[in-house]
Amino acid sequence: MQKPKLVYSTYIRSTPKDVWAAITKPEFTRQYWGGMTNVGDWKKGSKWEHHNPEGEVWITGKVLESTPPKRLVLSWADPDNLADKSRVTFEIEKMEDMTCLTVTHGSFKTGSTMVKKVSGGWPRVLSSLKTFLETGKGLNIFCK
Amino acid sequence: MYRVIDAVFKALADESRRKLLDQLHKSNGQTLGELCAHLDMTRQAVTKHLLLLEDANLVVVVWRGREKLHYLNPVPIYEISERWIDKYERHRLQVLGDLKKGLEENKNNKPNKKG
Numbered sequence: 001m002q003k004p005k006l007v008y009s010t011y012i013r014s015t016p017k018d019v020w021a022a023i024t025k026p027e028f029t030r031q032y033w034g035g036m037t038n039v040g041d042w043k044k045g046s047k048w049e050h051h052n053p054e055g056e057v058w059i060t061g062k063v064l065e066s067t068p069p070k071r072l073v074l075s076w077a078d079p080d081n082l083a084d085k086s087r088v089t090f091e092i093e094k095m096e097d098m099t100c101l102t103v104t105h106g107s108f109k110t111g112s113t114m115v116k117k118v119s120g121g122w123p124r125v126l127s128s129l130k131t132f133l134e135t136g137k138g139l140n141i142f143c144k
Numbered sequence: 145m146y147r148v149i150d151a152v153f154k155a156l157a158d159e160s161r162r163k164l165l166d167q168l169h170k171s172n173g174q175t176l177g178e179l180c181a182h183l184d185m186t187r188q189a190v191t192k193h194l195l196l197l198e199d200a201n202l203v204v205v206v207w208r209g210r211e212k213l214h215y216l217n218p219v220p221i222y223e224i225s226e227r228w229i230d231k232y233e234r235h236r237l238q239v240l241g242d243l244k245k246g247l248e249e250n251k252n253n254k255p256n257k258k259g
Contacts, residue, residue, distance in 0.1 A: 003173050003208060003213065004173065004206060005172065005173070007172075007173075007204045007206055007215035007217065008204070008217055008219050009201060009204045009217050009219060010201070010219045010220075010223075011148065011201065102204065104206070123218045123219045123222045126219045126222075127219055127222035127223050130219075130223065131226065139226060
């Protein structure tokens with residue numbers, strides 16, 4: 001197993017089912033991911049896409065593993081640079097009255113430009129996701 | 145909620161622990177041995193500090209076989225920034241917004257010299 005590059009985690013006062021829905025349903029992602037949406041049927045082998053508010057594809061990939069509401073593994077690439085493929089794993093675990101969401105982004109190709117693109121973004125997205133689920137309001141993640 | 149924030153502030157209030165986070169920022173996913181090699185601290189001290197950082201969720205552990213890898217998790221720092229920085233920043237922006245609105249309203253209420 002290759003050493004993952006980026007690992008992020010947040011404890012959310014919510015249920016695994018709601019955290020799964022917040023990641024996989026466009027009507028939710030749009031509210032905390034700066035208007036971006038995740039689109040797909042989330043079945044193993046299916047294609048998934050990350051769209052900007054105008055509906056343009058920013059990230060594309062395949063669903064590599066899907067165990068709702070516990071584990072989702074996606075391949076991740078810029079549609080203009082499909083060779084620079086990496087892998088994102090969402091792990092959702094219930095811990096007493098909280099849910100722990102861990103996002104691991106790894107399997108980057110040598111010389112990948114994706115690490116730089118995402119390493120500032122994930123903490124903001126996860127922090128905004130937590131606020132969205134706990135208060136019903138996402139943060140403006142692009143304002144900083 | 146406050147207990148989580150307390151843990152983060154407590155974890156960040158120590159120079160050795162901030163050094164550990166800086167080490168992980170330089171090279172993410174280090175073992176205890178690797179971290180010790182770069183720091184002037186005993187193995188026991190590093191272990192103790194790492195536990196506190198894990199409690200505050202500033203460090204996340206990933207097991208690779210029998211190797212325990214430590215990752216810097218900046219998410220709680222963003223959460224604090226939202227709670228303690230953005231809130232005041234927003235207030236300042238609101239004040240500027242009100243000032244602008246007030247000035248513009250005054251301008252509109254100015255008697256028309258020509259009229």
